[in-house]
Amino acid sequence: LDSLFLSLKSLLHPKPAGLVLQYGTAGFRTTARHLDHVMFRMGLLAALRAKKTMSTIGVMVTASHNPEEDNGVKLIDPMGEMVAVAWESYATQLTNAEQDALLTTLKDIIKQEAISMDKKAMVFVGRDTRLSSEDLSQAVLDGVSSLGDHSHDFGLVTTPQLHYLVRCQNTNGSYGNASLEGYYQKLSQAFVQITSKAVKLTTDQSPLRIDGANGIGALKMREMEPFLQQRLSFNLYNDGTSGRLNHLCGADYVKVQQRSPQGVEMVAGERCCSFDGDADRIVYYYHNPQGHFHLLDGDKIATLISTFIKELLTQAGLNLQLAVVQTAYANGSSTHFLQNNMKVIVECVKTGVKHLHHAAQKFDIGVYFEANGHGTVVFSDSAEEQIKGLAADPSLTEDRKSAAQMLEDTVNLVNQTVGDAISDMLLIEAVLAVRGLSVQQWDKIYTDLPNRQLKVKVADRRAIDTTDAERRATSPAGLQEAIDGIVGKYSLSRSFVRPSGTEDVVRVYAEADTQANADCLAYEVSLAVY
Numbered sequence: 001l002d003s004l005f006l007s008l009k010s011l012l013h014p015k016p017a018g019l020v021l022q023y024g025t026a027g028f029r030t031t032a033r034h035l036d037h038v039m040f041r042m043g044l045l046a047a048l049r050a051k052k053t054m055s056t057i058g059v060m061v062t063a064s065h066n067p068e069e070d071n072g073v074k075l076i077d078p079m080g081e082m083v084a085v086a087w088e089s090y091a092t093q094l095t096n097a098e099q100d101a102l103l104t105t106l107k108d109i110i111k112q113e114a115i116s117m118d119k120k121a122m123v124f125v126g127r128d129t130r131l132s133s134e135d136l137s138q139a140v141l142d143g144v145s146s147l148g149d150h151s152h153d154f155g156l157v158t159t160p161q162l163h164y165l166v167r168c169q170n171t172n173g174s175y176g177n178a179s180l181e182g183y184y185q186k187l188s189q190a191f192v193q194i195t196s197k198a199v200k201l202t203t204d205q206s207p208l209r210i211d212g213a214n215g216i217g218a219l220k221m222r223e224m225e226p227f228l229q230q231r232l233s234f235n236l237y238n239d240g241t242s243g244r245l246n247h248l249c250g251a252d253y254v255k256v257q258q259r260s261p262q263g264v265e266m267v268a269g270e271r272c273c274s275f276d277g278d279a280d281r282i283v284y285y286y287h288n289p290q291g292h293f294h295l296l297d298g299d300k301i302a303t304l305i306s307t308f309i310k311e312l313l314t315q316a317g318l319n320l321q322l323a324v325v326q327t328a329y330a331n332g333s334s335t336h337f338l339q340n341n342m343k344v345i346v347e348c349v350k351t352g353v354k355h356l357h358h359a360a361q362k363f364d365i366g367v368y369f370e371a372n373g374h375g376t377v378v379f380s381d382s383a384e385e386q387i388k389g390l391a392a393d394p395s396l397t398e399d400r401k402s403a404a405q406m407l408e409d410t411v412n413l414v415n416q417t418v419g420d421a422i423s424d425m426l427l428i429e430a431v432l433a434v435r436g437l438s439v440q441q442w443d444k445i446y447t448d449l450p451n452r453q454l455k456v457k458v459a460d461r462r463a464i465d466t467t468d469a470e471r472r473a474t475s476p477a478g479l480q481e482a483i484d485g486i487v488g489k490y491s492l493s494r495s496f497v498r499p500s501g502t503e504d505v506v507r508v509y510a511e512a513d514t515q516a517n518a519d520c521l522a523y524e525v526s527l528a529v530y
């Protein structure tokens with residue numbers, strides 16, 4: 001460790017004294033002005049993590065669906081997953097160390113993890129389209145080189161693309177080629193193969209309208225277009241050429257406001273989708289003939305995909321365990337439909353993608369989605385082998401073979417590392433085409449219970465503790481009893497409260513038989529939180 005060189009370099013990225021930040025569920029995220037030192041230090045930490053794991057590590061500069069003025073950073077572990085929990089706290093320690101304590105904090109981590117410093121590490125860096133992202137990713141690269149390690153700057157990429165690239169690099173090409181071209185080729189080929197078997201019975205031949213949230217997703221769809229061989233007809237809106245990032249558009253806006261984004265011309269019955277600012281979330285929606293907005297969120301997506309996979313498994317004669325992982329925010333109708341009609345295993349975990357991802361990995365095939373549209377499918381090694389083996393079996397009947405091949409294409413179409421708006425969109429489009437479903441038919445698989453989400457500002461949101469995957473409050477005393485009392489007054493009702501991990505608020509969720517009742521229930525429960 002060249003302490004003098006490192007100290008000098010770190011002075012170019014000074015930490016504002018007293019500033020304290022925390023590596024939360026979405027990494028560090030705050031106003032871009034406060035992030036230069038964080039980026040430099042995440043460069044340092046990524047290099048250490050790379051040495052420790054003897055693998056390539058990723059650093060993504062983005063603040064996803066936050067406003068343009070914000071930015072953020074996340075570390076990516078060798079298999080393309082979120083960084084291990086123990087390292088989240090190193091990230092927090094290193095970021096909050098005052099300037100004169102940086103070196104000792106770094107050395108403490110090296111010692112605690114027994115990191116051997118003699119081998120050179122490799123760090124992959126990517127960024128979104130924010131104005132601040134270029135300088136901030138430069139600070140990450142500076143951090144990596146301050147330890148004498150190597151980096152590769154992929155420049156503008158979606159978050160899930162960087163996750164994919166890291167995994168490819170660490171698996172010797174068995175997951176795919178570690179380049180953007182490799183990503184486009186792998187996904188496009190799988191999409192073209194699945195849709196070549198589509199019956200096209202659907203009446204919905206309209207092009208898909210894609211709202212790019214004025215972010216990276218639109219840019220990357222343009223890059224991908226030639227690879228898709230005109231198999232997907234789509235139009236891009238909010239492509240970043242004029243509007244502001246995430247402003248009145250994007251997946252988060254559409255989900256939270258329950259309305260179509262600005263800049264997309266809605267035609268009754270024709271399907272639209274919105275990406276978020278870094279293209280790891282997606283939601284679908286349409287207007288019915290009366291002009292009413294209909295949202296197909298992460299729960300509807302999980303249902304469509306898991307139903308498709310389950311049918312293929314049956315048709316292929318493969319006995320693999322399929323599960324859907326949700327959070328407490330999943331609409332009660334979706335849980336009911338999956339458990340009782342589809343007969344798949346449903347598990348509920350705490351909010352935050354890493355919890356869903358880990359839970360999904362316990363099954364042969366795990367489909368996970370947050371209601372807000374972040375999700376993917378993960379296949380166990382054994383499931384992948386069985387699917388591939390069956391697809392290549394020459395003795396199969398046509399029916400079974402075609403199902404097995406479609407399952408194999410599905411495995412290749414999915415970005416298993418993390419939720420990916422582009423990959424999810426292609427899978428959804430493939431399922432709709434193969435099953436001959438219009439967006440309305442998909443929507444009718446089950447009917448959402450009316451629901452309402454509210455935010456409540458309180459003095460200290462950490463006073464609320466929860467259990468049972470956040471569905472019940474254990475403190476403050478009396479709160480859960482109060483909620484139970486209120487919920488009991490409504491029918492088909494459910495409500496819970498939890499402190500947000502990304503905002504200084506308590507979130508209230510409620511669902512009930514009618515929208516008016518869901519609204520009242522949420523309001524009454526929010527009063528009980530004060």
Ligand code: NG1
Pocket residue numbers: 025026329351352353370372374499500501502503507
């Ligand atoms: P918090 O603020 O902890 O509710 C939000 C989302 C999560 C997840 C994270 C990270 C809701 C209710 N919560 O978490 O699903 O996406 O942000 O971005 O949508």
Ligand code: ZN
Pocket residue numbers: 064065276277278279280281
């Ligand atoms: Zn995002």
